[in-house]
Amino acid sequence: MIHFMYHQTGMNKLLSIMDQLRSDKGCPWDRKQTMESLKPFLIEETYEVLEAIESGDKDRVREELGDLLLQIVFLSQIGREEQAFSFEDVVQGINEKLLRRHPHVFGDEKAENAEEVLHRWEQIKREEKKGKERRSILDGIPQALPALIRAGRLQDRAARVGFDWKETSEVLNKVEEEFQELKHALKKNDPSEIEHELGDILFALVNLSRFIRVSSEDALRKSTQRFISRFQYIEEYAVRNELKLHTLSLQEMDRLWEEAKSLEKSQ
8 A cells, every 4th residue: 555655646746747837837848738749749758668668678668658657647737727637537537447348357257368358358348339339340540550550450450350361371472462563563663553562562561460470560660770780880880990981882881781780699
């Protein structure tokens, strides 16, 4: 109980600080913000949490979670000022939802595995939405999600009603089919068709990643980070040897790139 009260006091303090920042005697920048203006910060802080988790640095995770929590408190403060909702309403809503959607924990129902939990979760969600039925099972996935994540979520929804591949080989064949269609579009040099086919191959690759249980978003983000690390290795070599980067030959850059890859594997 003491542990709970400690965090409750800390939360109250955070809410009080935010209230003061938004007051007439508060911070001009904070007072100026709206829900719309905070959207980019909310997205940025979310991705900084993901980056911190991937770094393995728990202190960094703690710090970034605080920054993300600040955005939630900020938005809730604006909601309270607009007499729409308060932070307490947000907390009460999620408390009720967690209790309602976990009858196997807080009620008399039983769930033997995660699949059963997910199935029951979806049933409860549908019951909650009675009177607000969606026209499609694909409705409700935010359009603002990163394209790779949104594609995967849509594919997941379709798979729940049986619209899915049976074997990994079938998905690989689809990727190959889309790749051949992209090559054909490139030969025709039709920009619209090239974009269309490139989109199809990306969608097929997301389907493959979903099927083999690998996050396409995480995979691409980590691959991008590896690119940054290896390219910076080339830049550091140029600086150490007092060379301009553009004076290095492609062959020399490739050699350094492979060196950077080898160092990654040895660590």
